[in-house]
Amino acid sequence: MSVARLTTHNFRNLLPSTISFHPKLNFFVGDNGSGKSSLLEAIFFLGHGKSFRTSKLEHLATYENDNFVVSIKDDLDLQLGLSKSLATGKTHIKINGENHARLSELAKNIAVQIVTPESFKLFFGGPKERRRFVDLGMFHVKHNFSQQWREFNRVLKQRNACIRNNLDKATLDYWSELFCTLSLEVTAIRTQYVEDLIAELPEWLELLLPNIADKISVQYLRGWPQKKELVVALADGYEKELAYGYSLYGAHKFDVKFLIAKQPLESLLSRGQQKLFLLALTFAQAKLIARVNRVKPILLIDDIGAELDLISRKALSTAINKLDCQVVITAIDEGVLRPIINDAKSIDEESNKKTNYHMFHVKHGGILPVNNSVMIE
Numbered sequence: 001m002s003v004a005r006l007t008t009h010n011f012r013n014l015l016p017s018t019i020s021f022h023p024k025l026n027f028f029v030g031d032n033g034s035g036k037s038s039l040l041e042a043i044f045f046l047g048h049g050k051s052f053r054t055s056k057l058e059h060l061a062t063y064e065n066d067n068f069v070v071s072i073k074d075d076l077d078l079q080l081g082l083s084k085s086l087a088t089g090k091t092h093i094k095i096n097g098e099n100h101a102r103l104s105e106l107a108k109n110i111a112v113q114i115v116t117p118e119s120f121k122l123f124f125g126g127p128k129e130r131r132r133f134v135d136l137g138m139f140h141v142k143h144n145f146s147q148q149w150r151e152f153n154r155v156l157k158q159r160n161a162c163i164r165n166n167l168d169k170a171t172l173d174y175w176s177e178l179f180c181t182l183s184l185e186v187t188a189i190r191t192q193y194v195e196d197l198i199a200e201l202p203e204w205l206e207l208l209l210p211n212i213a214d215k216i217s218v219q220y221l222r223g224w225p226q227k228k229e230l231v232v233a234l235a236d237g238y239e240k241e242l243a244y245g246y247s248l249y250g251a252h253k254f255d256v257k258f259l260i261a262k263q264p265l266e267s268l269l270s271r272g273q274q275k276l277f278l279l280a281l282t283f284a285q286a287k288l289i290a291r292v293n294r295v296k297p298i299l300l301i302d303d304i305g306a307e308l309d310l311i312s313r314k315a316l317s318t319a320i321n322k323l324d325c326q327v328v329i330t331a332i333d334e335g336v337l338r339p340i341i342n343d344a345k346s347i348d349e350e351s352n353k354k355t356n357y358h359m360f361h362v363k364h365g366g367i368l369p370v371n372n373s374v375m376i377e
């Protein structure tokens with residue numbers, strides 16, 4: 001799917017508005033504090049049921065309001081809506097006018113990926129963000145995975161409670177056995193997914209980091225020592241787990257490490273290169289999601305100019321064209337977008353279409369279409 005229209009009400013500083021999107025390229029340009037990230041946040045919220053920059057929902061409703069609404073109509077007229085009342089804490093999810101209880105129902109219909117100027121710091125900062133990244137792809141690519149992952153987490157919780165409360169060994173053994181079985185199942189699916197992701201990556205690295213693409217390697221850590229069976233790792237780690245009070249090994253502890261010349265990527269690459277790497281990885285993941293054909297991913301890139309020079313932005317433009325999915329980009333000024341706009345215009349000429357992108361100016365929360373770019377249907 002691609003977003004055709006976005007409507008927000010009481011969301012951050014955004015004035016109530018309905019925005020008409022281009023199926024491929026959309027640019028939002030505005031000064032600091034105008035509302036660009038808020039706009040991406042609204043789309044992200046619909047895909048994830050949470051924000052990418054705050055865990056406090058009260059931050060999302062416009063000051064002095066206690067509710068907000070975000071809704072989308074896609075290119076096939078599917079309507080997705082989410083409203084949140086801060087007063088009651090209730091979330092209402094609507095798909096084509098019908099109420100739904102689960103956020104995952106929304107997420108089945110829309111796959112939103114985001115890269116912000118902070119993303120690479122989070123991504124390289126610790127395993128949590130890398131796990132989140134991989135899990136998002138898994139959710140959209142391996143459809144049975146969610147069910148198994150829920151079951152795994154239920155057992156993990158039980159096992160953790162056993163450890164924390166120092167229950168008898170027989171009870172712990174019972175949960176450990178289940179835990180091992182599920183860990184192996186989850187790991188088998190995840191390993192396959194990560195292998196697919198790794199296979200997809202070089203193409204995007206060649207475009208975005210051509211000078212070092214062939215030096216980058218990926219290491220997948222399944223969540224327990226490489227040379228041990230999980231059951232042995234658990235037996236050997238029994239005392240340690242009791243001391244920590246939770247499960248130290250298992251499928252929940254997986255990680256993906258990226259190396260260059262056998263060293264962690266983040267300690268050798270520049271900030272701009274790290275951002276390009278994360279973009280390449282995001283593109284690779286988007287391609288895998290698109291290939292499954294349930295949903296087309298929507299890629300949000302916040303403040304594209306941050307860290308990237310002209311050559312990198314040109315390379316990014318080539319990658320965006322190759323990706324063939326909807327992209328929403330924000331920038332502080334139009335100049336930063338020039339390589340991407342120029343590419344879009346040359347494609348316009350070839351295809352004889354009027355426009356190949358929509359451009360908006362964002363000012364004090366208001367979003368104004370820029371003439372010639374937005375065709376009003």
Ligand SMILES: Nc1ncnc2c1ncn2[C@@H]1O[C@H](COP(=O)(O)OP(=O)(O)OP(=O)(O)O)[C@@H](O)[C@H]1O
Pocket residue numbers: 011012013030031032033034035036037038039058059060061062063303332
């Ligand atoms: N709940 C809220 N209600 C009203 N305004 C808010 C709320 N939360 C944040 N703001 C304000 O909204 C404005 C837009 O913030 P946003 O982060 O979207 O700006 P931006 O265009 O991305 O800026 P930058 O270029 O600096 O990243 C800011 O002035 C911010 O203080």
Ligand SMILES: [Mg+2]
Pocket residue numbers: 036037038302303
């Ligand atoms: Mg911003």
